[in-house]
Amino acid sequence: MDAEAADVALAQSGDGSAFERLYRTHVPRVHGLVRRMLDPGHADDITQDVFVRAWEKLHTFRGEAAFGTWLHRLAVNVILARRKTLGGERRRFHEDGEILESVSGRAAAPEHGVDFEAAINRLPDGARQVFLLHDVQGFRHEEIAQMLGIVPGTSKSQLHHARMALRKYLDR
Amino acid sequence: MNDQWTDRLSEYLDDELDQPQRAALEAHLAGCEVCTQTLAELRRVVGRAQGLDDRPPATDLWPGIATRIGVSTDDLARRRVRRISFTVPQLIAASIVLVAASAGVVWMLSRQEPVSAPVTSVPSSQARPVKWVARADSSGDHAVEELRLALQEGQRAGRLSPITVRKIEHSLAVIDSAIAEARRALEVDPNSDYLNSHLADTMRLKMQFLREANRIATAQT
Numbered sequence: 001m002d003a004e005a006a007d008v009a010l011a012q013s014g015d016g017s018a019f020e021r022l023y024r025t026h027v028p029r030v031h032g033l034v035r036r037m038l039d040p041g042h043a044d045d046i047t048q049d050v051f052v053r054a055w056e057k058l059h060t061f062r063g064e065a066a067f068g069t070w071l072h073r074l075a076v077n078v079i080l081a082r083r084k085t086l087g088g089e090r091r092r093f094h095e096d097g098e099i100l101e102s103v104s105g106r107a108a109a110p111e112h113g114v115d116f117e118a119a120i121n122r123l124p125d126g127a128r129q130v131f132l133l134h135d136v137q138g139f140r141h142e143e144i145a146q147m148l149g150i151v152p153g154t155s156k157s158q159l160h161h162a163r164m165a166l167r168k169y170l171d172r
Numbered sequence: 173m174n175d176q177w178t179d180r181l182s183e184y185l186d187d188e189l190d191q192p193q194r195a196a197l198e199a200h201l202a203g204c205e206v207c208t209q210t211l212a213e214l215r216r217v218v219g220r221a222q223g224l225d226d227r228p229p230a231t232d233l234w235p236g237i238a239t240r241i242g243v244s245t246d247d248l249a250r251r252r253v254r255r256i257s258f259t260v261p262q263l264i265a266a267s268i269v270l271v272a273a274s275a276g277v278v279w280m281l282s283r284q285e286p287v288s289a290p291v292t293s294v295p296s297s298q299a300r301p302v303k304w305v306a307r308a309d310s311s312g313d314h315a316v317e318e319l320r321l322a323l324q325e326g327q328r329a330g331r332l333s334p335i336t337v338r339k340i341e342h343s344l345a346v347i348d349s350a351i352a353e354a355r356r357a358l359e360v361d362p363n364s365d366y367l368n369s370h371l372a373d374t375m376r377l378k379m380q381f382l383r384e385a386n387r388i389a390t391a392q393t
Contacts (some may be wrong), residue, residue, distance in 0.1 A: 002318070006379050013376050016243030023234055031233075032226035048233050048240070055241045116220050135221035141188075160182035167213040170220075 008067050012058050020060075023051055026068060030075050036120060036132050037079045038086070046082050050075045072137055076147055119169040123162050130155050131162035177204065181211050185218065316344070321388045340385050346379045 004025065010018035030050055035043040054074055061070050120128060129148060133139045134155070141152040143157075148155070177200050183189050184197050201208050323340065326332030354371040359365060 003383070006383060010376065010379055012373065015376075016238065016241070019241075019243070022233055022236070023237065027233065028226040028228045031229045032224065044229055044231060044233055047229060050237050051233070051237045052240045055237075082290065117224065131221065135218050136224055156188070158285060161216050163182055163217045166211070166217045166220075170213065170216065 004067055005063070008058075008061065008063070011055075012061070019055060022067070022071075026071055027051070030071065031067075033072065033075055033132065034079055036117070036136070037076075037129060038083065042082070042086070046079060049082070050078045054080055073139075073143075073147075076133065076137075076139075080147065099162060116166070116170075117165055123165060125151075127158045127162040127165070130158040131166075134159050136162075177201075177207050178210060179215055181207065183212065185214055187301065241256060319344075319382055323385055342377075343381065344385075347374065350374050351378065 004022070005017040007015075007021050011022060011161070027047065031043055031047045034046045034050070038046060050071075054071055057074060100107065120131065123131065126148075130144055133144045134141065139147075141155040144150075144155045145152045177197060178196055180189065180193065184194065189197065199213065240376050319340075323332065327334060327337050349373050351371065354367060354374055358364065358367050358371060
């Protein structure tokens with residue numbers, strides 16, 4: 001049974017229980033995205049913002065894409081908007097050498113997932129955002145470019161540099 | 173390392189090179205161990221990214237969300253308890269009573285003089301239920317098929333009585349009949365607030381019925 005589609009329809013008609021089921025299904029991935037894109041200390045607050053925003057915007061969901069795709073895109077928009085209000089955004093898009101140098105330090109156990117996440121967190125903001133959106137979330141370069149206000153070529157370039165940096169880290 | 177080939181490895185990995193570029197890179201890879209090794213490592217990085225563990229937050233965020241969107245968690249808890257206590261006869265009876273109670277009003281309204289306002293003048297707030305119905309209809313088709321399979325399986329295994337299955341199917345037919353009646357009435361009076369709301373309510377009832385019936389059928393199979 002396409003239970004999620006039914007829950008979306010029910011939630012659109014104001015059914016809070018249906019929306020809670022959608023929340024339970026999607027919160028791990030949304031929280032993971034927020035935690036990796038921003039300071040983990042803000043993850044809970046911003047995850048709440050994402051679902052409140054989703055509830056408010058649910059009437060605009062027309063089922064043209066999967067609900068999860070729609071929700072994750074909305075989450076990215078909330079995250080990017082919050083980044084601006086949090087301020088202190090670092091220079092987003094760095095030259096190759098800076099990226100490669102920024103991922104430094106030897107991991108005690110390079111194959112361990114937590115260390116890989118730590119390596120991702122050390123990437124410059126722009127490369128990290130593109131890497132997370134493309135390789136973790138599955139967005140296409142055209143979508144990423146639109147969301148981040150860059151051209152697809154920049155997205156491709158940042159992704160490659162991020163991967164190269166992480167590859168170097170895994171080699172240690 | 174930063175030669176013309178290395179910089180194209182990610183695009184190759186993502187299948188974003190055109191055919192001539194791809195062929196040229198593959199020809200290079202056939203003779204370059206460094207690039208072949210780098211490509212394998214990039215592939216590992218992508219695989220690791222796709223395998224990152226997503227965990228729910230340590231604290232349940234739902235109560236805070238429920239408060240902010242105006243949904244009472246107490247109400248939800250009570251509704252969950254009440255839903256679990258549904259039996260098949262209760263479910264069927266509730267569905268039939270709800271549909272029957274409103275069907276008479278639909279019948280009367282469908283025989284009144286139609287309101288001749290042009291469709292283009294309908295405010296979006298009035299048109300919303302019809303759009304919702306279109307989406308719910310598609311969702312309902314999946315749900316009906318899933319329920320049909322669950323009922324078949326339950327009956328085949330002998331754990332769901334034929335009488336129960338017939339009653340569920342009959343209830344569904346009653347709801348579908350009410351939906352068809354509401355749609356016919358809407359063709360006569362497309363701007364009726366009541367008819368639009370009634371159709372949306374009946375579709376919502378159908379979705380709830382399908383979910384409950386499916387849960388019951390699955391629980392018994």
